[in-house]
Amino acid sequence: MxxxxxxxxxxxxxxxxxxxxxxxxxxxxxxxxxxxxxxxxxxxxxxxxxxxxxxxxxxxxxxxxxxxxxxxxxxxxxxxxxxxxxxxxxxxxxxxxxxxxxxxxxxxxxxxxxxxxxxxxxxxxxxxxxxxxxxxxxxxxxxxxxxxxxxxxxxxxxxxxMQTEFVAVPPFWTVGQTIDYMREDEELPESFAQIFVIDPTFKLLGAVDLDRLLRSKRQTKVETIMRETTHPIPAEMDQEEAAQLFEQYDLLSAAVVDENHRLVGVLTIDDVVDVIHEEADEDIKRLGGVGDEELSDNVVSTVRSRFLWLLINLGTAMLSASVIGLFDGSIEKMIALAVLMPIVASMGGNAGTQTMTVTVRALATRDLDIYNAGRIIRREAGVGILNGLMFASIMGVIAGTWFHDYQLGIVIAAAMMINLLAAALAGILLPLLLDKLGADPAIASSVFVTTVTDCTGFFAFLGIATWWFQI
The missing domain is CATH 1.25.60.10 (MgtE N-terminal domain-like)
Structure with missing residues (x-):
């Protein structure tokens, strides 16, 4: 004991x-x-x-x-x-x-x-x-x-x-009747922020905030103090879209209605906070290609959830390797190419992942849509060009000094410029394309963006080097 x-x-x-x-x-x-x-x-x-x-x-x-x-x-x-x-x-x-x-x-x-x-x-x-x-x-x-x-x-x-317990009253009731009803009814929700106003068929007419009800005189009719604009949420609406409505209108609770606009429940802020946490967790996991996985999952279920995207990644890695294979003769003649080419691909991959992460999140929060997509694409292209110029200059000097060959520095600088621009464009265009096709951009974007940057980086660097040095 x-x-x-x-x-x-x-x-x-x-x-x-x-x-x-x-x-x-x-x-x-x-x-x-x-x-x-x-x-x-x-x-x-x-x-x-x-x-x-x-x-x-x-x-x-x-x-x-x-x-x-x-x-x-x-x-x-x-x-x-x-x-x-x-x-x-x-x-x-x-x-x-x-x-x-x-x-x-x-x-x-x-x-x-x-x-x-x-x-x-x-x-x-x-x-x-x-x-x-x-x-x-x-x-x-x-x-x-x-x-x-x-x-x-x-x-x-x-x-x-939704929570199916809620307080709903007819519009002709007075504030006094409503308060007495809430005092006497033992089936009320444990906590609530507003009272809904309904007609005899349970169609939603409006809502009254609890604080306004308590400040009103007992003889006041509910219909005179109710808000008709209540931002009701369709029961079939995706929970992430509902959470976005809460954020947009600063809601503490919202009526949930069926296809006939009849009141069927209430969605509260505590449930919405859970939804936001779940959706953010889901997006992060999908970006990593791990699916719906928990730390408490056993080894077999964890392997199963990760296997598919690892298999797809294996296929894309082989595609990148095939690009390198096109230039195996050049690599044999100039070993410095083998040393430097991972740098070009890695920089492109990281830059593409940065753009992709921002894009996927913006799509999830609806900050990125068809109306501002053109402007955002131009912005990311500008970022890619500017980053390309800066890192091309840095890497050109490093490579030229490292191998005592500034022509090699020029080659890697050109390849870096091309790949960082490609990374910026792939990072935004691929998620937009997947979203347009109805696929979840968080699931597939990372694999395809990395493939684009690897293939572009290898092809640009090895191709330019082969042409420049005539090897």
Whole structure:
């Protein structure tokens, strides 16, 4: 059993009862992990309830990710009804599936009944259809219908992210009636920023911010203080597009409507923050060609997710090698070419990656579109030319001094100029082309941009050298 002195080592926040579980680097403290591990091994339920069950959902999620894999399910089982299932929305997908797959459906159903609908959907969507139906069958009818409707929307849509609990009132109600309704209704959301105004068919008419409602007199009708411009989000809209609307209009929450403009849910800023994090994480991984991969994935699944793009990269590398093969006679006669040609290709690859990264991100945030593409292309071409002039001059002097042959310096300077311009153009034109064709530019751009810069760099340098030196 853990001793009282050990428990006292868990620092407390001023004014709170929760343990401060993080060290100065933001990681879960090793001594706290040791105490929790010992409590799990000893089945010390009292310690876990006093020091783990009270943690915030995000802290509990970090703790679950930090403890040993074989301790995770044991922790959930020992906490029982005191375990906050919301914490599972804070862990990565692989860990969540491992835990949920081993939990009895009855326990999942009981826990989901206490969650907000958006968190419940987040957990349910990881289960197979049979388990979903078994769990939903154990829920009250109204809640079951709401969750089924959310699960029917496409993955990564606003409908999947929305919370189906909201406050909606008719336009003829007064402020006093609305306040009394909110005081008496026990099914209200845990927190909300606005009240929606609907007609008898649930079509959205407008919204009232909570602060404005509270400042208005009780006899004031809701329709006189509502905003008709509410920026509703279609349930089928992609979650990334919805997040962009939140950014554009500085929203804290937004109504989610179906194809008939009927109110079906609300999207809140906390869910949008998660979406922004997920989309940024996804874009970075795709740029690296690793797909949907988590640190908790096993070796086999990690290899599988990376294999395809490594295979494609192998093919493009062979294409670059074939360009070098065209000039094998020149390389044999002038060994300096073999020494210098990787420099030309490497500079082009790095320059192309810089332009490509900016372009892919601009496409994702819609800062780059058909209306400003021409201007941005001209700008990147100018950047490529200027960089080419500077680095061509630097490399020309270095190569000429290194090999005591300033003609060689002129050759590599010319090749550097050509390749940096090609890199700038490839870095912006290839993502634009892929986006125009309906492909995700974040997935394929890096492989093709590198191929263009390698082939251009090798061909320009070796071709100019062969012509210049007549070898």
């Amino acid at each position: 853990t001793t009282t002195s050990e428990e006292d080592r868990i620092r407390k926040r001023p004014g709170e009862g929760d343990a401060d579980i993080y060290d100065e680097d933001g990681n879960v403290r090793s001594d706290f992990l040791a105490l929790v591990g010992a409590a799990i091994a000893d089945r010390d339920i009292l310690f876990l309830r006093q020091n783990v069950a009270r943690l915030h959902e995000s802290e509990l999620g970090d703790l679950i990710e930090s403890i040993q894999p074989d301790q995770r399910l044991a922790l959930v089982e020992l906490l029982g009804d005191d375990f906050d299932m919301t914490a599972l929305t804070e862990v990565d997908e692989v860990i969540r599936r491992e835990i949920v797959d081993q939990m009895p459906n009855e326990q999942i159903a009981a826990a989901i009944g206490e969650l907000d609908s958006d968190d419940a959907v987040y957990i349910l969507e990881d289960l197979d259809q049979e388990d979903q139906e078994e769990i939903l069958a154990q829920l009250p009818f109204t809640e079951r219908v709401r969750l089924r409707r959310a699960l029917d929307y496409p993955e990564s849509s606003a409908g999947r992210r």
